[in-house]
Structures are given as structure tokens and as C-alpha cells.
Amino acid sequence: MLDIRYIRDNPDKVQQAARNKGYDVSITELLEIDDDRRELQQQVESLRERRNANATSMKGGRPDQATIDEGKQIKIELSEREGYLGNADAAYVKLLKQVPNMPWDDVPVGVSEDENVEIKVVGDKPEFDFEPKNHYEIAGAKGWLDKERAAKVAGSRFAYILGDMVMLEQAIIQFVMNSLTNEDVIKTIASNAGLDVSTRPFVPVLPPLMIKTEPYDQMDRLQPSDDRYKIEGEELWLQGSAEHVLGSMHAGETFANDQLPLRYLGLATSFRKEAGTYGKDMEGIIRMHQFDKLEMESFTTGSDSFNEHLFFVAVQEYLLQQLQLPYHVLQKCTADIGKPNARGIDLEVWLPGQGKYRETHTADYMTDYQARRLNTRVRVSDKLELVHTNDATAFALGRAMVAIIENYQTAEGDVRIPEVLMPYLGGREIL
């Protein structure tokens, strides 16, 4: 949620930003309702003042009949005004929630993801002296992937992952966990990127995989709710990303300044309905209803948050470079960054089996947009301010394995193991 005071002071800017992001919300209407609401609030508060004065006028003794009658009269008026205020408040909050976060200054204006801007290309695409295969051809032949039986048991867009592919996932998890909990690695990443950020390592987290309606809404991630799985008969949902359960973890809390930055590395299975994508990416494991993901989330002060965002991107690049996977970096345009985002970066890895880049990583810079409704704050030199949140993919494990399988394939249909992962696979060099 945006700060209403900012909206009052910058109505045109906010309106334009919402338009650029593709959100149809009337700032004029919002500010009119805001005015109405404030006027009603004044009326209600002065009635309450009268009520309170009336109720305490007897200083503890029994009030006389005239005082009681007066109180009854105030009560009638007050309850009428409170009714109006309640309606105005509901309309106000509903509209205010619809206002997207302001895009950062350098976010390109665009109407669709086609206008995302490639800002960097890294790594050499592998060259093969044979026709490279898709990950699902290789994994299928190896017996690592069984979607038919998964369909029988759970339906489409589910898979049994088997054998060495399971070992590979575990190896990636261990590699990333070991790297990002090591302060020396954090130092290296920050200094390579030339970033003046804290070198505090990440805290690994196994979060709950379900989240209640209220914190989900406060994270501004409940929408689109038709991409979410709801537990029948409960105000409970399966999370669609560890971001949802990590970012809401400190709702209602106030940090001391020296607790920040607080960096979490969550490992969680994420669930998405993928409604409206039927027929799209049905082959392989690119777009499953369920996938394991290592996700970074951090809480910082406002002054540190932008560098933290750049740091998260640097972490993503570091991990891909360690695995020697070729990728490019996209700066997402206004239409694609997302409603709570101020800025968004996508990393896409080159998939030789498909002959194109595919999204494997996202870095979301939220400023204080999520924290405002979560009410997560920090005390900075005696003043309270909202924290800023950043989240970013460390590895979506399914897609990471797709990238490894396709980039490291051999003519024989085997998969070489990236060097940094060998120690986690018993020193083997090939799968």
C-alpha cells in the first residue's frame, strides 16, 4: 500500500505511474473519498468527545436522568455517523489497496513484457557437435521424470522426480545453503559487484507452506487469487512462493536498527494453479503446480534497500556464474514488474534444448509498499520508520535442473555435473 500523504501531495505522478503499470484506478476518486472520510471522522470524533464528557460528568456517581437521556441522544447520532464513516473507510481502503507501488526512476515504461530491456549478457552459450536435446527427453530417458504416473495420482502439471535428479536437487540446495550462510562468500559477492552493503550472511529457513488470508493480503500477493490454492473451509492458502511466508514473518514487529539487514534464505515447496496457462509449457517441468525453490528475502532500512536489491541481483548472478550457466539480465518494464514492485529484474538462462532464454530468477524491490500494511517497522535513531523489503529467487530448483541438464548434456545423453556441485554428489563427474 502507498502512503496516502504521498498520494495527496503527488496525485498526478501517482496517477501516471498507475497508468504506466497498467492499473486502472482513479486517484481523483480516491482523494474525494479520502476527503469525505476525513470529514466524517471529524464528526465522529467530536461526537465521541461529547459522549466521553457526558459519561464522566458525574465523577463516578450515578448519573441523573437528564445525563442519561443526553447520552442516549448522542449515541443515536454517533451510531449513524459511524455507519457512514465505516462505509467511507471501506471504500477508501479498497481503492487505496488498488494503487500500485511507484516505479523506480530507471524503470522503462512499457505496455507488456516484450518491452523489458536486456541490460547484460553473460557467459558463453555451449556449442554441441550434436543436436542438443530438451531436458525432458534426457530426464525421461534417464528415468528421472515420470509425469504419466503423476497425472494418474495428482493430475497434469505434476511430476515424480526420481533417482539422480533428486540427488542433483539436493546438491544444489547444499551448495547454495553453504554459500549464502558463509560471510566470506557474501563479502566476495558484494565486493565483486562494487556494492557497499552489509556482509551479514543469510539465515536458512524452512517456513510454513500455508498462509492465512490476512497476511497473504497484506503482502499484496493474494491476487491473482485464481493462481492460489485455498484450503477448503479455512482461511488458509498454500503459499505460492517462500516470499509470501518470509515477508509476512515479522508483521506487527519493530526491529532495532542493528538487527537489520535481516536476510533469510527460505527453502520451500511452492504451489501455483497456473490457471489460464493450459497448453503452454506443457512439456517438461518448466511450469508445474508445485516446485521447490530457494528464495531470498530481506528487511532493511529505507536508506539501504536499493543497494540490497542490487546485491540480491549480484547474488543471483554469482550463483549462475558458479554453475557456469549462460544467462542474460532483463530490466522489467512498468507493465511487468508487478503491483507491489518499485523495480524488478529477471534473469533468464539459455536453454540449448529449446534454443531460447527462459526465466529462472526474479528480483523484486518493494520499498515500503508491503511493510506499510504488514506494519513491520524499524527504530532508526529514535524514529520509527517502515522497513523496506526485497525478495529474489536464489534458485527455482526445477528450472535450475532444467538449465543444468540442457547445458551440460553429452552426445551420449548423459549430464556432466557442474564443478561446484561435484563435492555434493560424492565427487562424481557425470550423471
Place this chain on the structure above:
RNA sequence: GGAGAGGUGACCGAGUGGUUUAUGGUAACGGUCUUGAAAACCGUCGUGGUGUUAAAGCUACCGAGAGUUCGAAUCUCUCCCUCUCCGCCA
């Protein structure tokens, strides 16, 4: 799932319908005293909204929401959470 007990400020803890603008204590901060420190004493010590140049003021907040009442931390209802016992369970 069943039965019971609870949820009050940074923390502990009183408060079962009306000077409660939430008692008291701890911690923190400032001061007095001291060569310095401790102790003692004095003072300060919540958040949101509204309002304003700034303030004062007003208002809300005792787990969340709704209700009863002239008046609610206190009574009623619903929900959330914690603890104890039973049941079930990896």
C-alpha cells in the same frame, strides 16, 4: 477432535461497569549526588489517526472483530493464538 486455564505497555504484573488521563515494579534515557562508578533520590519514558507552519487539542488502541450500556480493559458473542490434560498421530 474433547475438557479446562489464559492473552494488559519493551518486560513482569494489578485491575470484574464510572476521577483508570491503565496501579505498581523492572529495563531504558536525562538529572542530582560522586574523583569515577554503584546505590539512593528526582524527572522522562507507547502507537496510529486527525489537526497545525509548528504545536495544543481531539480520537482510537488492554489478542482480533462484533454487540450490550448514559458509560467497557472489565459484561455477551464469534474468531485467532498460547498453556495443561485426554484422544489421534510422523
